[in-house]
Amino acid sequence: MKEWQFQRDAIRTFRFVRCGFDPANGIARLVYAFDDGPELVETVTVPGAPFVLDEARAAAAERALRLLHLIAGVSYYKAAVAPELRIDGYAIDAATAALLETIYRNGLGEFAYRNGLDLHDRIRFPHGDATQAPVPALGLRAHALVAIGGGKDSLVSIEALRGAGVDQTVTWIGGSQLIAACAARTGLPTLNIGRQLAPQLFDYNRQGAWNGHIPVTVLNSAIMVFAAVLLGVDQVVFSNERSASYGSLILAADGSVTGEVNHQWSKGWACEQAFGEYVQRHVAADLHYYSLLRPLSELAVARQFARTDRYDAHFSSCNRNFHILGERPVNRWCGVCPKCHFVFLALAPFLSKPRLVGILGRNLLDDPAQADGYDALLEYQDHKPFECVGEGRESRAAMAALAQRPEWREDALVERFVREIRPQLQAQDLRIEPLLVLDDQHRIPPRLWERLREAFAA
C-alpha cells in the first residue's frame, strides 16, 4: 500500500481520534489524525502516579481530559486547516462546541491574519442536541496550582499568594531549565508536567504545513485543570494581566484602523471568562480557574515586580528561551526582541537604573539600533508587535516618565521620543498613574481579592 503523504491542500478532515489516561503512570495520550493518515500522538505526563481516584473524581478527570484533547488539537488542526472537523471517540454538546469555536477562531487570529486565511466560517465543531447538566462539586482541597512561566508576571503572583498565606504548588509544563531555576528559587513545592508534541508535526512543517501562533496559554490552562483534578486541588492560577486583552490595531496605508489582531488572545479576559466558566460547569463545580493579575496593567505588574530582587539573576521574559527546537539567548535576554524591549521599558520607571541594566546586561534605551522596535511598542508608524507586550499607551506613558528623569532623559531613544514623538501626543494621555489603577473585572475569589487589593494598589 502507498505510504500516506502530508499534502496540505488535499486534506479534507481533521480527526480527534481518541484520548486516554493511565493512572498507573500518569501519562495522558491525545490522539489525532488527518483523513486516514497516521495517528499523531501527543503525551502529557503528570507526576505523582499512581493516581487512585474515586468514581466522581475519575469521571471529572475524563471530562478534563476530553477538554484538553479538544483544545490541544489546535497545534495539529492548524497544519492543514482541514474543511471538516470530526470527533471519533465521543460526542460533545453545543456549549462545548461553542467554547472550542471561540478558542480556535480567536486563538488562531494571528495565525489566520499572517497566512491570509479566513477561518471564521471554516471552524465548526460537530455536536449533539442534548445539553449537559452542570457537574457537581468534588470536595477538592483548598490549594492552588500556580503556573510559572519564568518571567516576571507569575513571580508577582507567587509572591502575592505567599503574602496572602495561600497554599500553592509552583507548576510548569515542559522541560525549560530557566523555569525550573525560577521555580526552585521560590522555595515552594514544585510540579513539572511533561509534554511531548507528536513528532510528525515537525515533519509536516518541513513539508509545507500552515504554521503560526497558537493559543498556548489556554492549552497550558487545560493541562493544569486536568492535573488539578488528578491531584484533588481546587484552584488553577494564571498570571495574565489586563493589558493582554488588547490586541494590535492593524492600519491601512492611509493610517485608518482596519482591524484588531491579538497575539495573546488566550491570555485575555474573554478567554479566561469563557474557559473558567466552562470548567466550573462542565468539569468540577469547585474547581476555580482565574488569573491573579487580571486587575493589573503591565505597568502595575512591573511596579509589583520591582519590590523584590529575589529573582533578578534567574528570571527572563524573553520568549527566545522557550523554543522546543533551536537556539536560546546566552544570558537569558536576547535584547533585541519585542519582549526584551517592552520589559526593559516597563520596569525602568520602577527600578534603579543600575539594577535594570544589570538584569538585562545592557541599556536598550541608549541603543539607536533599537529605534524601530520601540516605535512599534509606542504605536508610532507601526502597529504593536505580535508579542506579549503592554498597550501602546503604557509604553508611551513609561517613556514620558523616563523623559522626566535625569538618569534616563539623555539616553538615545528617550531623547528621540522627546524630540520626535512626544510633540504629537497629548500631555494628559501620557500620565502613568491612571494606568496603575486596579480594574474590577476579574475571577479572583472575593476573599482572596480582599486580602490582595491593598498590596496591589500600593
Ligand SMILES: CC(=O)N[C@H]1[C@@H](OP(=O)(O)OP(=O)(O)OC[C@H]2O[C@@H](n3ccc(=O)[nH]c3=O)[C@H](O)[C@@H]2O)O[C@H](CO)[C@@H](O)[C@@H]1O[C@H](C)C(=O)N[C@@H](C)C(=O)N[C@@H](CCC(=O)O)C(=O)O
Ligand atoms: C518559543 C516561541 O515563542 N515559540 C513560538 C514560535 O515557534 P518556533 O517555531 O520558533 O519554536 P517552537 O516554540 O519550538 O515551536 C516549534 C513548532 O511547534 C509548533 N508548536 C509549538 C508548541 C505548541 O504548543 N504547538 C505547536 O504547534 C510551533 O508552531 C512551531 O511550528 O513561533 C510559533 C509560530 O508563531 C509560535 O506558535 C511559538 O509559540 C509557542 C507556541 C509558545 O509556547 N509561545 C509562548 C512563548 C508564547 O507566545 N507565550 C505568550 C502567550 C500567548 C498566548 O497565549 O497566545 C506569552 O509570552 O505571553
Ligand SMILES: Nc1ncnc2c1ncn2[C@@H]1O[C@H](COP(=O)(O)OP(=O)(O)OP(=O)(O)O)[C@@H](O)[C@H]1O
Ligand atoms: N511552560 C509553562 N508552563 C505553565 N505555565 C506557563 C508556561 N509558560 C507560561 N506560563 C504561564 O502562562 C501565563 C502567560 O505567560 P507569560 O509569559 O505572560 O508570563 P510570565 O512568564 O510569568 O511573565 P512575562 O510576561 O514576564 O514573560 C503566565 O501565567 C505563565 O505563568
